[in-house]
Amino acid sequence: MRWLAKILLSAAPKARLVSRSAGASRLNGGLCAMQCAVVCLFVLLAGCRLLPHQLPVTEAHELPVGQLVFHSDFELPRDHRLVRELILERDDICTTLGIPATDEPIHVYLFHNADRYQEYLMRNFPTVPSRRAFFLETDTRLTVYAHWSDRVAEDLRHEIAHGYLHAALPNLPVWIDEGLAEYFEVPRGLGGLNQPHVALLSDSMTQDHWQPNLRRLESLTESGQMNQRDYAESWAWVYFLLHSPPEKRVLLTNYLVDLRASGTAQPISARLAAIKVSPEEPLTKYIATLSDETKTR
Numbered sequence: 001m002r003w004l005a006k007i008l009l010s011a012a013p014k015a016r017l018v019s020r021s022a023g024a025s026r027l028n029g030g031l032c033a034m035q036c037a038v039v040c041l042f043v044l045l046a047g048c049r050l051l052p053h054q055l056p057v058t059e060a061h062e063l064p065v066g067q068l069v070f071h072s073d074f075e076l077p078r079d080h081r082l083v084r085e086l087i088l089e090r091d092d093i094c095t096t097l098g099i100p101a102t103d104e105p106i107h108v109y110l111f112h113n114a115d116r117y118q119e120y121l122m123r124n125f126p127t128v129p130s131r132r133a134f135f136l137e138t139d140t141r142l143t144v145y146a147h148w149s150d151r152v153a154e155d156l157r158h159e160i161a162h163g164y165l166h167a168a169l170p171n172l173p174v175w176i177d178e179g180l181a182e183y184f185e186v187p188r189g190l191g192g193l194n195q196p197h198v199a200l201l202s203d204s205m206t207q208d209h210w211q212p213n214l215r216r217l218e219s220l221t222e223s224g225q226m227n228q229r230d231y232a233e234s235w236a237w238v239y240f241l242l243h244s245p246p247e248k249r250v251l252l253t254n255y256l257v258d259l260r261a262s263g264t265a266q267p268i269s270a271r272l273a274a275i276k277v278s279p280e281e282p283l284t285k286y287i288a289t290l291s292d293e294t295k296t297r
């Protein structure tokens with residue numbers, strides 16, 4: 001079987017690789033932060049190299065816990081606080097977004113160091129630049145690959161958020177997918193407030209006269225089209241809507257309900273226009289307020 005994979009890599013902290021063949025698969029990967037070049041690779045992958053169940057991944061330790069199935073080359077304690085947090089993340093996502101939980105397993109392949117992980121990447125994804133973590137969706141399986149590091153918690157919260165979201169929602173637009181993952185990668189208890197994104201957007205507004213543009217984000221089809229600021233803006237829209245009064249909050253939750261029911265939904269920008277809200281100006285002010293608040297903390 002021959003798979004055509006269109007691989008789009010952004011140097012933003014979180015990027016995705018997308019395949020749109022008949023047996024569609026989707027990869028989202030975390031990259032080293034704040035690199036600036038955008039790399040676009042179009043790779044024809046022969047055979048079944050990208051099929052995760054056929055990858056030679058070490059499975060010395062298997063830990064099924066909740067919806068997650070960890071496969072690791074080291075012993076991961078069931079009661080590790082990161083494991084507990086990742087299990088609780090499902091309820092956080094479902095409660096926050098009003099979507100039902102699913103029981104589709106999310107397989108998490110976890111290597112105990114970067115060398116082991118890089119060795120695996122070189123063997124199985126030789127044309128792909130180094131990534132700290134990535135998420136792979138096929139028609140039958142959801143999988144996360146990552147390695148232990150001082151940023152493993154952030155990486156796993158982000159990639160596993162993709163897993164929970166994709167298990168429940170079809171055809172999630174790239175900007176919402178990444179915006180939600182950036183929201184839920186924030187440690188529990190911080191309410192999704194991604195302070196580096198606030199700082200980046202605030203600086204962009206004051207130094208570059210940057211302004212948010214929701215329709216532009218909605219026009220994006222691949223994460224490879226997204227730079228670091230696009231990830232931050234996607235997060236900002238999600239945060240803005242989720243932390244708005246109910247009439248705006250339901251714009252996002254109703255959007256997800258429609259998407260789950262029919263696989264398609266009227267864009268958020270059109271829903272805002274229908275209630276005569278021009279969202280860019282409120283978001284600009286909101287970011288400025290958030291920036292002031294985070295500076296005084």
Ligand SMILES: [Zn+2]
Nearest residue numbers: 014028178181
């Ligand atoms: Zn992502």
